[in-house]
Amino acid sequence: MQPIIQSIHHGAKAGADACRLFHGRGHCHPGLEFISVDWFAPVLLISLYKEPNAEWLAQLSREITQFDHQPEIANIILQHRYMAGAPSESLKGKLEGDYYAQERGLKFRLNFKANQNAGFFLDMANCRQVLREHVKGKSVLNLFAYTCAFSVVAAEAGAAQVVNVDMAKGALNTGRTNHQCNNIDTRGVSFLGHDIFKSWGKIRRYGPYDMVIIDPPSFQAGSFNVMKDYQKIVRKLPGLLSPQAQVIACLNSPDLSFSFLRELFADARGFVEKQLIATPASFPEVDAEKGLKTLLFETSREA
Ligand SMILES: C[S@@+](CC[C@H](N)C(=O)[O-])C[C@H]1O[C@@H](n2cnc3c(N)ncnc32)[C@H](O)[C@@H]1O
Numbered sequence: 518m519q520p521i522i523q524s525i526h527h528g529a530k531a532g533a534d535a536c537r538l539f540h541g542r543g544h545c546h547p548g549l550e551f552i553s554v555d556w557f558a559p560v561l562l563i564s565l566y567k568e569p570n571a572e573w574l575a576q577l578s579r580e581i582t583q584f585d586h587q588p589e590i591a592n593i594i595l596q597h598r599y600m601a602g603a604p605s606e607s608l609k610g611k612l613e614g615d616y617y618a619q620e621r622g623l624k625f626r627l628n629f630k631a632n633q634n635a636g637f638f639l640d641m642a643n644c645r646q647v648l649r650e651h652v653k654g655k656s657v658l659n660l661f662a663y664t665c666a667f668s669v670v671a672a673e674a675g676a677a678q679v680v681n682v683d684m685a686k687g688a689l690n691t692g693r694t695n696h697q698c699n700n701i702d703t704r705g706v707s708f709l710g711h712d713i714f715k716s717w718g719k720i721r722r723y724g725p726y727d728m729v730i731i732d733p734p735s736f737q738a739g740s741f742n743v744m745k746d747y748q749k750i751v752r753k754l755p756g757l758l759s760p761q762a763q764v765i766a767c768l769n770s771p772d773l774s775f776s777f778l779r780e781l782f783a784d785a786r787g788f789v790e791k792q793l794i795a796t797p798a799s800f801p802e803v804d805a806e807k808g809l810k811t812l813l814f815e816t817s818r819e820a
Contacts, residue, residue, distance in 0.1 A: 518573070520546055521554060521563075522580050528556040529589040535618040536799055537639050542566065543802040551599075555639060557618050557627055559591035562635065563608075566598050581608045594629050603633040617698070620645070623673060625666055626694050636664045636691055640809050641732070642797050644765055647813060648730070649674045651763060655727035658682070658720065658757065660713055660750065661741075665692025667730050668706060669699055678705045680723045684740060686710040712740065717753055725759040735770035743770050751781045764788070764814045774806040788814040 524539035531538070538561075539546075539554035551567035569577075577595075584590050592610035596603055617624035618637035625637040648657075648667055653675040659667045662681035669692075671679050683689055689708045696703045709719060731750055735743050747768075754764065768778050775793070782788040794811040802808035 518576060518580065520549065521552065521577070522583075524554045525561060525581075525584060525590070525593075528554070528561050529584070529587050531556045531558070533558050533619045535620055535637065535639055536642075537797070538799070540800045543800060543808060545801045545803055555635075557616065557635070557637075559589060560612075560616055560627075560629070561590050561593045562596060562629065563593065564596045564598050568597070568599050578608060584609060596629075598633060605629055621649075623669055623699050624695075625664065625669065626691050626698065628691070636688075637666055638663075640796055640800050641666065641767075643794050644730075644732075644767065644811055645670045647792070647794050648728070648765065652676045652728055656680075656723075656725070656759070658724070658726040658729045660729065660731050661733045662692060662708075663688045663732075665689065665695055665708070667732075668692060669695050669701060671728075672696065672701045672703075672706055673699060676705070676728075678707075678723070680707045680709065680720065680726075682709045682711060682713055682716065682720060684710065684712045714746070714749065721757060724757050726757055726762060727759050728763050728765070729754065729757065730765045730767075732765075732767040733769075735768075735773075743768070743773065747777075748781055748784075751785045754785060755787060758816060760816065762816045763791070765794070766812050766814060768810040771807040773810075775810050775812070778810060778812050782812075782814050787816055789817040791815050 521539055528538050535557045538556050541549040541552040544550055551565055553564045555562045581593055593608040594605050595608050596605045616627040618627055627635045629635055649670050652671045654677050656678040657671045657676045659681045662683040665681050668679045668681050689710050733741050766778050790812055792813040794813055796809045
């Protein structure tokens with residue numbers, strides 16, 4: 518319990534930018550693998566991935582009361598992700614109005630009530646930064662766009678065009694909101710609410726692309742199976758890319774390692790690995806191969 522309470526103290530001093538405060542899932546804290554704590558100022562979100570015993574939960578609730586008079590933390594939410602629908606309860610404060618994750622001067626709408634994921638992936642912070650550094654003047658394809666955080670960053674950093682594709686139309690609507698609330702001109706931004714595997718024609722029409730982001734789930738019933746579907750995407754890339762293009766490839770599955778991604782791009786030919794994009798230090802992993810894996814590839818001139 519102590520490391521969790523300590524992380525909440527850090528949250529109170531963390532400032533405006535969203536961050537992970539405690540990452541039990543990286544297995545660096547034996548016995549606490551089922552818990553993560555995130556800071557979305559002024560909201561602190563505790564997520565439980567396994568049902569804790571009643572005594573542990575009662576102790577957590579008791580200890581949380583020490584933050585009752587901590588003004589920086591307006592809300593403490595406990596989310597039971599192991600339960601159907603991932604319900605949340607409030608340990609401090611009442612949720613009302615709109616909430617946002619903040620990162621480097623941009624904001625992203627959150628929803629703590631209805632969704633398993635609040636709407637913004639903290640572990641992608643370094644990918645967003647790499648994108649920001651490379652994207653000026655480029656045409657970008659954001660596959661598995663979700664709430665379009667990559668698109669907001671790309672458009673704000675001067676991308677010429679961004680095409681977002683995700684079959685979850687509600688998430689894309691939040692994506693539109695995310696552009697509006699950052700005063701981003703969306704004339705060069707498209708939102709395609711389609712299954713990627715049934716929409717290559719449409720996607721190709723907006724191309725060619727100088728930058729592609731591939732950030733799929735590891736598994737989504739009927740929509741994505743990493744073992745057979747990632748390869749299909751990498752094989753489509755040559756027909757979508759401009760001659761000098763970059764690809765940010767993300768892999769979330771704990772059972773697959775960096776070599777899975779490297780082999781897919783080696784088989785596709787014409788790519789060189791440029792950079793391993795490290796996961797933020799706030800996501801420590803005993804075994805880095807089990808955490809998020811992200812590589813930046815470029816098309817090779819010799820191809
Ligand atoms: C891990 S999230 C992407 C997170 C996003 N890149 C970000 O940084 O916020 C995965 C997304 O893939 C979408 N998805 C899964 N299978 C899909 C498919 N076959 N076609 C389109 N979208 C799909 C889901 O709707 C979900 O929004």
